[in-house]
Amino acid sequence: MKNIQLHIEVNSGLYLKNPDTSDLGRKIICQSIKMINELGFESFTFKKLGVQIDSPESSIYRYFENKHTLLIYLVSWYWSWIEYLLVFSTMNIDSSSEKLERSIKVLTEPILEKYPTTYIDEELLNQIIIKESVKAYHTVDVDDENKKGYFKTYKKVVQRVSELVLEVNPKYKFPHMLISTVIEGAHQQNYFAQHLPTLTDVTEGKNNVSEFYTNMVNKVIV
Amino acid sequence: MKNIQLHIEVNSGLYLKNPDTSDLGRKIICQSIKMINELGFESFTFKKLGVQIDSPESSIYRYFENKHTLLIYLVSWYWSWIEYLLVFSTMNIDSSSEKLERSIKVLTEPILEKYPTTYIDEELLNQIIIKESVKAYHTVDVDDENKKGYFKTYKKVVQRVSELVLEVNPKYKFPHMLISTVIEGAHQQNYFAQHLPTLTDVTEGKNNVSEFYTNMVNKVIV
DNA sequence: AAAAAACGATAGTAATACTATTACTTTTGT
DNA sequence: ACAAAAGTAATAGTATTACTATCGTTTTTT
Numbered sequence: 439m440k441n442i443q444l445h446i447e448v449n450s451g452l453y454l455k456n457p458d459t460s461d462l463g464r465k466i467i468c469q470s471i472k473m474i475n476e477l478g479f480e481s482f483t484f485k486k487l488g489v490q491i492d493s494p495e496s497s498i499y500r501y502f503e504n505k506h507t508l509l510i511y512l513v514s515w516y517w518s519w520i521e522y523l524l525v526f527s528t529m530n531i532d533s534s535s536e537k538l539e540r541s542i543k544v545l546t547e548p549i550l551e552k553y554p555t556t557y558i559d560e561e562l563l564n565q566i567i568i569k570e571s572v573k574a575y576h577t578v579d580v581d582d583e584n585k586k587g588y589f590k591t592y593k594k595v596v597q598r599v600s601e602l603v604l605e606v607n608p609k610y611k612f613p614h615m616l617i618s619t620v621i622e623g624a625h626q627q628n629y630f631a632q633h634l635p636t637l638t639d640v641t642e643g644k645n646n647v648s649e650f651y652t653n654m655v656n657k658v659i660v
Numbered sequence: 661m662k663n664i665q666l667h668i669e670v671n672s673g674l675y676l677k678n679p680d681t682s683d684l685g686r687k688i689i690c691q692s693i694k695m696i697n698e699l700g701f702e703s704f705t706f707k708k709l710g711v712q713i714d715s716p717e718s719s720i721y722r723y724f725e726n727k728h729t730l731l732i733y734l735v736s737w738y739w740s741w742i743e744y745l746l747v748f749s750t751m752n753i754d755s756s757s758e759k760l761e762r763s764i765k766v767l768t769e770p771i772l773e774k775y776p777t778t779y780i781d782e783e784l785l786n787q788i789i790i791k792e793s794v795k796a797y798h799t800v801d802v803d804d805e806n807k808k809g810y811f812k813t814y815k816k817v818v819q820r821v822s823e824l825v826l827e828v829n830p831k832y833k834f835p836h837m838l839i840s841t842v843i844e845g846a847h848q849q850n851y852f853a854q855h856l857p858t859l860t861d862v863t864e865g866k867n868n869v870s871e872f873y874t875n876m877v878n879k880v881i882v
Numbered sequence: 883a884a885a886a887a888a889c890g891a892t893a894g895t896a897a898t899a900c901t902a903t904t905a906c907t908t909t910t911g912t
Numbered sequence: 913a914c915a916a917a918a919g920t921a922a923t924a925g926t927a928t929t930a931c932t933a934t935c936g937t938t939t940t941t942t
Contacts, residue, residue, distance in 0.1 A: 455888090462889075478800035483929065494890055496932085504930075572794040578700035580855045593858050611861065612872045615849055618859040619876075622848050623841045630840065633802045636815050637840040639833065650834045654841075657879045677919090684920080705898065716921060721900075 444522055444556070448514040449587045455501050457511075463501055464557050465491045470508060471562050479509060479570045506577070509566075510588050513574045516563050517591035520544065524598060534605035541599050542655055545617075546624040546648040568625045596621065607659045616658060620651045668744070668778075670736040671809045677723050679733075685723055686779050687713045692730060693784050701731060701792045728799070731788075732810050735796045738785050739813035742766065746820060756827035763821050764877055767839075768846040768870040790847045818843065829881045838880060842873045 450456070457463030469491050474482045484505060488495040502508040523544050528537040549564040575589060583589070600613035610616075627647045630637040640646050672678070679685030691713050696704045706727060710717040724730040745766050750759040771786035797811060805811070822835035832838075849869045852859040862868050 460888080481800065484931085485929080494892085495930090496891085497889060499931075500888080569798060572798060575856065576791060576794060576851070578703065584856060589856060593856070596859055612868065614859055614861045615868070615872050618852065619841065619845045619849070619872075623845055626844050627837055627841070629798070634797065634806060634811060634815070637818055637836055639836045646834065646837070650837050654876070654880055658876055682919080706900085707898080716923085717899090718901085718922085719920060722919080726899075 444519070446515055446518045446522075446556075447591075448511055448518060449590060451586050452507050452511045452514060452588060453501055454499075454503060457501050462491070462493060462497065465493075466498055466501055466508075467512070468557050468559075471512065471559060471566060474509070474512075474566050474570060475562050479505070479573055506574075509570065510574050510583070512563060512566060513571050514588065514591045515558070516560075516567050516571075517595050519560065521591065521595055521598065524595065528602075534602060538599070538602040538606055538655070539652060541602060542620060542652050543648060545595075545599070545621050546651045547645060548628065568628050571625070603655075603659055610659050616655065620655060624648070624651055668737060668740045670733055670740060671812060673808050674729050674733045674736060674810060675723055676721075676725060679723050684713070684715060684719060687715075688720055688723055688730075689734070690779050690781075693734065693781060693788060696731070696734075696788050696792060697784050701727070701795055728796075731792065732796050732805070734785060734788060735793050736810065736813045737780070738782075738789050738793075739817050741782065743813065743817055743820065746817065750824075756824060760821070760824040760828055760877070761874060763824060764842060764874050765870060767817075767821070767843050768873045769867060770850065790850050793847065825877075825881055832881050838877065842877060846870075846873055 455463065457467050466487065470482070470487055473487055473490060477486070482505060484498045485495045488498055502511065524541050527540045527544050531537050531540065549561050551561075575583075577583075596614055596617050599617045603610055603613040603616060624647055627638050627640075627650070631640040631647070638646075639650075677685065679689050688709065692704070692709055695709055695712060699708070704727060706720045707717045710720055724733065746763055749762045749766050753759050753762065771783050797805075799805075818836055818839050821839045825832055825835040825838060846869055849860050849862075849872070853862040853869070860868075861872075
């Protein structure tokens with residue numbers, strides 16, 4: 439897997455110039471992931487990013503309309519990447535329930551391994567998803583941006599795993615609700631574990647979040 | 661029934677002057693709920709609010725440090741109010757599982773009734789919780805604000821219902837995870853139903869969200 | 883070698899999120 | 913009833929943010 443060239447695709451409406459095609463573009467992506475993590479999305483600005491990559495603010499605006507579309511770009515990239523993980527982790531597995539279980543694991547376990555295939559630090563990006571991704575679609579412009587296809591990679595992941603749910607139990611009524619609850623819930627619980635622990639039941643060392651949602655899916659769909 | 665507050669009270673650190681004690685303060689709360697709904701939290705400003713209530717921006721700053729603490733105030737007020745609903749809806753019910761079921765209903769069904777007891781429009785406030793409440797605690801200052809007790813009313817609600825879960829099944833390992841997943845999930849699903857429907861399985865007329873989570877809780881805790 | 887694209891440097895603007903000051907008005911405590 | 917305290921209006925001002933515009937230079941493509 440480490441030597442495979444992944445073709446991660448994001449909606450071309452998300453950028454003015456594809457950051458993947460130039461050195462400056464890749465620096466923008468790479469450094470913005472670090473800075474959004476350090477500063478939080480609100481305090482992150484193109485001006486500060488420009489200082490770090492030693493390029494003027496205006497050059498960044500040639501790639502992204504604003505920091506909000508940059509965030510959606512990162513979120514979109516993440517889900518496209520997750521789809522690869524889902525495909526790889528269920529490859530050559532016959533049993534649908536085994537495929538589902540492995541998929542839930544991918545969606546709920548923290549990203550720890552380094553996959554040095556790209557210039558993007560997926561572990562850090564995962565932290566951005568946990569902390570900031572709700573801000574990507576909790577805006578006044580959701581409907582408009584949804585129409586433009588900005589959230590397609592996320593919806594594809596939910597769709598893919600929902601289909602596995604239906605393979606296991608074709609009569610189950612709420613596969614999409616179940617999977618989006620698992621995905622969003624797992625992020626939420628990881629966030630709570632870090633900042634509002636009384637809202638969770640995390641015990642040190644054990645990955646209770648993954649255990650909880652795996653158990654939940656198994657019990658709910660039978 | 662545990663120590664329940666008789667008045668809806670929010671942490672006094674959330675305001676500089678209690679908005680409940682003056683005409684201007686109540687106008688600030690009442691109008692800000694309307695405006696955050698209309699404009700979205702990002703586009704809502706104290707300046708615009710001042711124009712609407714015909715008071716200068718600086719007067720609003722005498723009540724709230726900034727719009728972020730105002731949002732936490734509203735969220736906090738909401739959960740304090742929800743706790744009342746929980747208490748009322750489980751009053752005189754003997755069966756723990758019946759109490760739990762009624763509580764889940766309160767947490768997952770949309771607020772539609774008008775309670776004209778206060779100057780606050782709870783239905784509109786519920787919409788703010790659905791759309792904007794994640795922004796109240798997804799910030800760099802969470803840990804600090806958590807220490808100050810800003811999220812206490814929310815944590816109390818989760819704690820109360822988690823205890824009901826344990827009454828039904830004392831051996832269940834993840835009561836807090838379950839309840840916070842239900843609460844956050846229900847908001848999320850209502851939001852998705854409005855804006856990203858492919859992530860849900862909503863059918864017109866029926867409240868599938870409540871059905872889904874009620875079913876989920878019942879299956880998970882046995 | 884010429885044309886096109888990308889980039890750096892600099893400047894500028896409207897809006898945001900506040901802070902500060904002063905003076906007038908209302909509430910309150912005795 | 914009256915002074916003190918508290919609350920409010922009006923106005924002004926600041927640093928930062930989120931952009932937009934221009935222009936000359938460098939780099940890449942053909």
